[in-house]
Amino acid sequence: MKTADIIGKNYFGSYTNTRVACRGVVIEDDRVLLSYEKENDLYMLPGGGLEPGEDEAACCIRELAEETGLQVRLTSCPLELTEYYEDWRYVTRYFCGVITGECGQKLTDYEEDAGLTPVWLPLTAALDIFSRHESYADTDEPKRGIYERELLALTEILGKKHILFLKQKALLEQFLKTGAITKAQHDKSLHDLREKMGE
Numbered sequence: 176m177k178t179a180d181i182i183g184k185n186y187f188g189s190y191t192n193t194r195v196a197c198r199g200v201v202i203e204d205d206r207v208l209l210s211y212e213k214e215n216d217l218y219m220l221p222g223g224g225l226e227p228g229e230d231e232a233a234c235c236i237r238e239l240a241e242e243t244g245l246q247v248r249l250t251s252c253p254l255e256l257t258e259y260y261e262d263w264r265y266v267t268r269y270f271c272g273v274i275t276g277e278c279g280q281k282l283t284d285y286e287e288d289a290g291l292t293p294v295w296l297p298l299t300a301a302l303d304i305f306s307r308h309e310s311y312a313d314t315d316e317p318k319r320g321i322y323e324r325e326l327l328a329l330t331e332i333l334g335k336k337h338i339l340f341l342k343q344k345a346l347l348e349q350f351l352k353t354g355a356i357t358k359a360q361h362d363k364s365l366h367d368l369r370e371k372m373g374e
Contacts, residue, residue: 176255177331181323183260190264197235198222199247200271200332205341206295207329210242213290218304219321220269220328221293235270243293244280247272254331258324269328299345302329302338340372 198220201208210221221242225234232249239247254269282291296304308322330338344365351361368374 176252179254179256179327179331181256181258181320181327183258183320185261186259187262189262190259191262193264193266195225195231196222196265196267197225197231197238198267198269198328199235199239199249200269200329201239201245201247201274202271202298203274203295205298205344207298207301208243208245209294209296209301211292211294212286213292215289215318217289217318217321218294218296218301218325220325222267231268232270235268235272239272240278241281242286242291244278245274245293246276246278248275254328256324256328256331258320260320267324267328269332271332297345298329298333298338299341302326302341305329336372337374340368340374343368 199208199222200220208221209218211218221239222235223238223242225231229237232252235249236247239245249270249272251271252268253271256267256269258265258267280293305322305326308319308326311319311322333341347356347361347364347368350356351358356364
Protein backbone atom coordinates (compact mmCIF):
# COMPACT_ATOMS: atom_id res chain seq x y z
CA MET A 176 0.00 0.00 0.00
CA LYS A 177 1.26 3.47 -0.91
CA THR A 178 1.23 6.21 1.69
CA ALA A 179 1.08 9.97 1.24
CA ASP A 180 0.85 12.98 3.54
CA ILE A 181 -0.67 16.45 3.34
CA ILE A 182 0.47 18.93 5.98
CA GLY A 183 -1.87 21.90 6.21
CA LYS A 184 -0.57 25.44 6.64
CA ASN A 185 -2.48 25.63 9.95
CA TYR A 186 -0.98 22.43 11.44
CA PHE A 187 0.15 22.97 15.05
CA GLY A 188 3.10 20.60 14.71
CA SER A 189 1.52 17.86 16.82
CA TYR A 190 -1.91 16.30 17.00
CA THR A 191 -4.20 15.23 19.84
CA ASN A 192 -7.13 14.02 17.72
CA THR A 193 -7.38 11.36 15.00
CA ARG A 194 -10.19 10.56 12.60
CA VAL A 195 -10.09 7.51 10.31
CA ALA A 196 -12.17 7.41 7.14
CA CYS A 197 -12.48 5.14 4.13
CA ARG A 198 -13.25 6.19 0.56
CA GLY A 199 -14.08 4.23 -2.56
CA VAL A 200 -12.55 4.61 -6.00
CA VAL A 201 -14.89 3.09 -8.59
CA ILE A 202 -13.89 3.59 -12.22
CA GLU A 203 -15.78 2.36 -15.29
CA ASP A 204 -15.04 3.29 -18.89
CA ASP A 205 -12.66 6.10 -17.87
CA ARG A 206 -15.34 7.61 -15.61
CA VAL A 207 -15.12 7.88 -11.83
CA LEU A 208 -17.97 7.66 -9.34
CA LEU A 209 -18.20 10.76 -7.14
CA SER A 210 -20.49 12.14 -4.47
CA TYR A 211 -21.71 15.63 -5.34
CA GLU A 212 -23.18 18.11 -2.86
CA LYS A 213 -25.40 20.31 -5.00
CA GLU A 214 -25.90 23.00 -2.34
CA ASN A 215 -22.14 23.38 -1.84
CA ASP A 216 -21.06 22.64 -5.45
CA LEU A 217 -18.65 20.10 -3.97
CA TYR A 218 -17.35 16.87 -5.52
CA MET A 219 -15.55 14.13 -3.60
CA LEU A 220 -14.84 10.43 -3.71
CA PRO A 221 -17.62 8.68 -1.76
CA GLY A 222 -16.83 7.60 1.76
CA GLY A 223 -16.85 8.59 5.39
CA GLY A 224 -15.78 7.94 8.93
CA LEU A 225 -15.06 4.61 10.52
CA GLU A 226 -17.63 3.68 13.17
CA PRO A 227 -16.50 2.14 16.50
CA GLY A 228 -15.62 -1.53 16.05
CA GLU A 229 -16.11 -1.36 12.28
CA ASP A 230 -13.72 -3.02 9.84
CA GLU A 231 -12.21 -0.58 7.30
CA ALA A 232 -13.40 -2.52 4.24
CA ALA A 233 -16.89 -2.78 5.74
CA CYS A 234 -16.84 0.98 6.36
CA CYS A 235 -16.03 1.65 2.71
CA ILE A 236 -18.73 -0.72 1.44
CA ARG A 237 -21.30 0.83 3.81
CA GLU A 238 -20.41 4.41 2.92
CA LEU A 239 -20.53 3.69 -0.82
CA ALA A 240 -23.96 2.09 -0.44
CA GLU A 241 -25.32 4.90 1.73
CA GLU A 242 -24.02 7.75 -0.45
CA THR A 243 -24.45 6.28 -3.93
CA GLY A 244 -27.06 3.52 -3.63
CA LEU A 245 -24.61 1.07 -5.20
CA GLN A 246 -23.23 -2.18 -3.86
CA VAL A 247 -19.51 -2.56 -4.44
CA ARG A 248 -17.03 -5.43 -4.16
CA LEU A 249 -13.66 -4.12 -3.07
CA THR A 250 -10.61 -5.28 -5.01
CA SER A 251 -7.71 -3.53 -3.28
CA CYS A 252 -6.64 -0.85 -0.82
CA PRO A 253 -3.80 0.88 -2.67
CA LEU A 254 -3.46 4.08 -0.67
CA GLU A 255 -3.43 5.51 2.84
CA LEU A 256 -3.41 9.31 2.87
CA THR A 257 -2.79 11.23 6.10
CA GLU A 258 -3.67 14.90 6.50
CA TYR A 259 -2.57 17.17 9.35
CA TYR A 260 -4.61 20.27 10.20
CA GLU A 261 -4.46 22.22 13.49
CA ASP A 262 -4.29 19.51 16.19
CA TRP A 263 -5.94 16.82 14.01
CA ARG A 264 -4.62 13.88 12.06
CA TYR A 265 -7.02 12.60 9.39
CA VAL A 266 -6.25 9.14 8.03
CA THR A 267 -8.09 8.10 4.87
CA ARG A 268 -7.79 4.65 3.32
CA TYR A 269 -8.74 4.46 -0.35
CA PHE A 270 -10.25 1.23 -1.63
CA CYS A 271 -10.77 0.35 -5.29
CA GLY A 272 -13.86 -1.62 -6.22
CA VAL A 273 -16.38 -2.75 -8.82
CA ILE A 274 -20.15 -2.38 -8.80
CA THR A 275 -22.08 -5.56 -8.10
CA GLY A 276 -25.62 -4.23 -7.68
CA GLU A 277 -27.91 -1.49 -6.48
CA CYS A 278 -29.46 -0.64 -3.14
CA GLY A 279 -31.18 2.45 -1.82
CA GLN A 280 -29.29 5.52 -0.68
CA LYS A 281 -29.33 6.10 3.06
CA LEU A 282 -28.31 9.72 3.53
CA THR A 283 -27.68 11.55 6.77
CA ASP A 284 -29.66 14.73 7.48
CA TYR A 285 -26.61 16.79 6.51
CA GLU A 286 -26.22 14.90 3.21
CA GLU A 287 -29.91 15.35 2.39
CA ASP A 288 -29.72 19.09 3.13
CA ALA A 289 -26.59 19.35 0.97
CA GLY A 290 -28.39 17.63 -1.92
CA LEU A 291 -25.86 14.78 -2.05
CA THR A 292 -26.18 12.73 -5.21
CA PRO A 293 -23.92 10.23 -6.99
CA VAL A 294 -22.45 11.35 -10.31
CA TRP A 295 -20.18 9.78 -12.90
CA LEU A 296 -17.58 12.14 -14.34
CA PRO A 297 -14.87 11.47 -16.92
CA LEU A 298 -11.62 10.98 -15.02
CA THR A 299 -10.08 13.91 -16.87
CA ALA A 300 -12.95 16.19 -15.77
CA ALA A 301 -12.65 15.06 -12.14
CA LEU A 302 -8.89 15.59 -12.17
CA ASP A 303 -9.41 19.05 -13.67
CA ILE A 304 -11.92 20.00 -10.95
CA PHE A 305 -9.67 18.74 -8.15
CA SER A 306 -6.57 20.39 -9.65
CA ARG A 307 -8.13 23.82 -9.01
CA HIS A 308 -7.88 23.35 -5.23
CA GLU A 309 -5.67 26.39 -4.69
CA SER A 310 -8.33 28.68 -6.19
CA TYR A 311 -10.39 28.12 -3.01
CA ALA A 312 -7.55 29.00 -0.60
CA ASP A 313 -8.98 32.41 0.28
CA THR A 314 -12.68 31.57 0.09
CA ASP A 315 -13.32 27.96 1.14
CA GLU A 316 -10.52 26.18 3.03
CA PRO A 317 -12.49 22.92 3.59
CA LYS A 318 -13.22 22.65 -0.15
CA ARG A 319 -9.58 23.44 -0.96
CA GLY A 320 -8.43 20.69 1.37
CA ILE A 321 -10.91 18.12 0.02
CA TYR A 322 -9.91 18.85 -3.57
CA GLU A 323 -6.19 18.67 -2.76
CA ARG A 324 -6.79 15.33 -1.00
CA GLU A 325 -8.81 13.81 -3.86
CA LEU A 326 -6.33 15.02 -6.51
CA LEU A 327 -3.43 13.46 -4.63
CA ALA A 328 -5.38 10.24 -4.09
CA LEU A 329 -6.33 9.81 -7.75
CA THR A 330 -2.82 10.74 -8.91
CA GLU A 331 -1.25 8.18 -6.55
CA ILE A 332 -3.73 5.44 -7.47
CA LEU A 333 -3.83 5.98 -11.24
CA GLY A 334 -0.22 7.02 -11.75
CA LYS A 335 0.97 10.06 -13.67
CA LYS A 336 1.61 8.06 -16.85
CA HIS A 337 -1.97 6.78 -17.00
CA ILE A 338 -3.33 10.27 -16.30
CA LEU A 339 -1.28 11.63 -19.21
CA PHE A 340 -2.69 8.86 -21.41
CA LEU A 341 -6.26 9.76 -20.38
CA LYS A 342 -5.69 13.44 -21.15
CA GLN A 343 -4.22 12.69 -24.58
CA LYS A 344 -7.04 10.24 -25.31
CA ALA A 345 -9.61 12.91 -24.36
CA LEU A 346 -7.88 15.38 -26.67
CA LEU A 347 -8.14 12.90 -29.55
CA GLU A 348 -11.86 12.48 -28.78
CA GLN A 349 -12.29 16.26 -28.87
CA PHE A 350 -10.49 16.48 -32.23
CA LEU A 351 -12.75 13.76 -33.61
CA LYS A 352 -15.94 15.49 -32.38
CA THR A 353 -14.93 18.82 -33.90
CA GLY A 354 -13.96 17.24 -37.22
CA ALA A 355 -10.30 18.18 -36.87
CA ILE A 356 -9.38 14.55 -37.56
CA THR A 357 -11.16 11.65 -39.25
CA LYS A 358 -12.28 8.45 -37.51
CA ALA A 359 -9.40 6.58 -39.21
CA GLN A 360 -6.87 9.19 -38.00
CA HIS A 361 -8.36 9.01 -34.49
CA ASP A 362 -8.18 5.22 -34.39
CA LYS A 363 -4.59 5.13 -35.63
CA SER A 364 -3.50 7.87 -33.22
CA LEU A 365 -5.18 6.09 -30.31
CA HIS A 366 -3.55 2.79 -31.29
CA ASP A 367 -0.14 4.47 -31.49
CA LEU A 368 -0.73 6.22 -28.16
CA ARG A 369 -1.67 2.93 -26.45
CA GLU A 370 1.47 1.23 -27.80
CA LYS A 371 3.72 4.13 -26.85
CA MET A 372 2.39 4.38 -23.30
CA GLY A 373 1.86 0.67 -22.69
CA GLU A 374 -1.89 0.98 -22.14
